Amino acid sequence: VREVDYIRYRDRFAKAAKARRTVSDDEIPKHEVFVYLYDLTKADSEEAELIQIFHGTVDGPRDIISSPQWSPDSERVTFCFFDQQTSHVEIRQAIWSEAVQAAEKSKRRSGKKAAPGQGDDKKNGKEEDGKDGEEEKGKGGGSERRPVQHEAQVVYRFLHFGGPNTPSMVSPFYAHDSRHILFVSEQTGYRHVHMLDPVYQSVEPLTAGRFEVYVDGHSKDHRRLFVRTTKDHSARTHVYVIDVQKKEFQRVVPADGTYSNVAVSDDGKRVLANYVTFGRALELVRVDPAKKPVLKTVTDSHPKLVHRLVRFKPEFFSYPNRHGQTIHGWVVKPPNFKKTDRRPLLVYVYGGPLGTRKIVVDGSYSRDGFLFAHYMAQRHGYLCVVIDPRGVSGYGGLFENANYEQVGKPQVEDLVDGVKYWIEQGGVDPKRVGIHGWSFGGFQTQMCLYTAPDVFQVGIAGAGPTEWENYNAWYTSGTIGPSRPGKADLKKFSLRPLAKNLKGKLLLIHGVEDTNVLFQDTIAIYRELLKAGKETHVELFIDPTGGHGLGGDVKPLNKYRKYEEFLLRTLGKGA
Incomplete structure (x- = not known):
């Protein structure tokens, strides 16, 4: 199994640590x-x-x-x-x-039931049949006992x-x-x-x-x-x-x-x-x-504060994408929202397969999709939506398999169609559209900003696997595309060649000690953006001791304060 290095900054001097993983071009041991x-x-x-x-x-x-x-x-x-x-x-x-019956037949063939006089011969080390005798010798003498086929x-x-x-x-x-x-x-x-x-x-x-x-x-x-x-x-x-x-x-x-x-x-x-x-x-x-x-x-397991936090109810919605397929989501509207408003639109997305799970689920009180959305709607007047595009689990095989050999592209189509849908509904400023996501959603956020820069003006991308050739082979072989041992076939899905297309503002977030999606992926895309002259378009926010979901020096409150400040600075407040 391959071992990759990452850096820990917890002591006086930085130390290299290792993470075990099998990537797309590794030989899979049989x-x-x-x-x-x-x-x-x-x-x-x-x-x-x-x-x-x-x-x-x-x-x-x-x-x-x-x-x-x-x-x-x-x-x-x-x-x-x-x-x-x-x-x-x-x-x-x-x-x-x-x-x-097969076992009984095997016993008879192997001479399990000895013929008269055969036992004396065996005691003297003599075998009536050489092959069967070797099998018996193995069984009686502690050697391997062969299973019946x-x-x-x-x-x-x-x-x-x-x-x-x-x-x-x-x-x-x-x-x-x-x-x-x-x-x-x-x-x-x-x-x-x-x-x-x-x-x-x-x-x-x-x-x-x-x-x-x-x-x-x-x-x-x-x-x-x-x-x-x-x-x-x-x-x-x-x-x-x-x-x-x-x-x-x-x-x-x-x-x-x-x-x-x-x-x-x-x-x-x-x-x-x-x-x-x-x-x-x-x-x-x-x-x-x-x-x-x-x-x-049966249970009553939550304090009163929790019941107050979950009293808000998003509205479910759906719309047809450009291929006639139905895409689902929910929306959190700000107070006194009117179709004549010009509100910032904030999209939250994951976009990848999760087995039987997805994001648009009744009662999903996630920090990103629910709590932060309500905060931005109530405090700053944003219209916040959560969308499950093609690529997500739970909507049939066609959707879950949509990534294969075209990772991120179906999602961009569906998300662009979703933005257009909400612009047509009224109340949205088409010049103030932001998107954010984590892990696969961090990849998808960047994909949207690089390939649909006229639709998405602002993005927050957390821990996105922008270099699929570096990710776990178990995941990529089923979700991203086929690859051969010794051949970096998944390199063609890297986001680095697309980074030059960035027009809006992008905040990259990552934990340095992330052993799931390597921090080096974010550094690679950050370098590519700098080389493309995008230094005024991109910002980097890192957790020096954080993992895939952070959890180090950057606490959840720190993370969302950064989100809030960045969005208000780039998209502004709602009307």
Whole structure:
């Protein structure tokens, strides 16, 4: 594994420290993975054979093998393997009775049951069969005992052509009949639950539509599947139950909002979840799906100050981008906002894939997207919006995979379209548009200022990975594009060649001790801006002891004071 240097300024003299990482052009070390079956009822006597049902090679950063799952009758086991190089997902199945038969057959072949008189020959060191004798010698003499080979059969294979995070969510398991297999895939364009009949190797979706479904658990009898879904609203995840036998899909929670960390009782009659919605703080709630849905709050875990801070409710909005796709966001309007105003517009963006997470979520009380937005709206009269452009998770495979080999470009289109949308709504000064973001959002902020400088006049970019060739291979190989060992193929996505296009004002922020996105990336882009004669357009604000989210000498209050001062100096106050 590669080790890269970064500098620590905590002592009298600066010291170099090292961070371990595998980057895009590094050779990925290969390793083998195995899946075995073993009869624990015979473990004490060591009579059971170790049965190998899978042997594969992991040679890609995103190769995945799921945890094997037993059928309710303990007769079958299923798992899946994703090969990143081919993009194929294989769902496999092994049948226990057939594996046991294979083990018995192996015993007979190896002469496990000795023929009459064979035992005396063995005592004298003589073997009736040289090969079998060596195997017995190994087993009896402490040498390696070879497992029985019984390969799990591929019962379904499909090509994954969606978001980079979905293969880790396939995770097949059995339905109540111990025959059909349930799994998640993006074959319909969105993450949905599918049911596989291994006998015919045929698949049918149990859920469908332009929304996402995430499996949280099932009843002990596997008849009911509990999921979270964005079916009712793109910014909300509600708990639904799927009756596997009847193939019915029904909502079980009465209140709109965002449910997370869902836990289901074995009998499927009780559901616990964290619940939040704008205007209400997050708490643990309980629902009894078998009864009339009533939301019962279990905890009361926040002081009065928190309840005062979350009383503000942003407004959700959506607009069509230039390709006819719907883009979602929320807006925080200043007091007495009118369409005849000429207010500064401040956009907050992340823009990258986050598994099942995104930014435009009901009850997301983030510092950047919620608290700072309300502060700038209430105190300084800004119109503040949060937008999820293409590239973000939670809106289907096309959106999550939008970055691949064109990182940042779809987001710029959608964000430009979003600015135009709000200008058309009225109340916005098109000459005072700012954007800010952190991590991927720091990259995206710079991308907007370099490629759409006439739309975005001001940007605050925090810890942006501007040199994708230097970032973690696990992330870049699925999100940014392919690369070859020893070849810096991702160098073409560097922001340095674009820096010369900066026209507005840019504030770069980074923690010197960041081992996620290296501080050297920000220094590289800062140098490029200086060489392009942009010294009056760019400012650098660093945390000498901070990491990826800062947390060193620059505290959150320091950070937002800097934000506020920079924005007021460059965009001015609202009307």
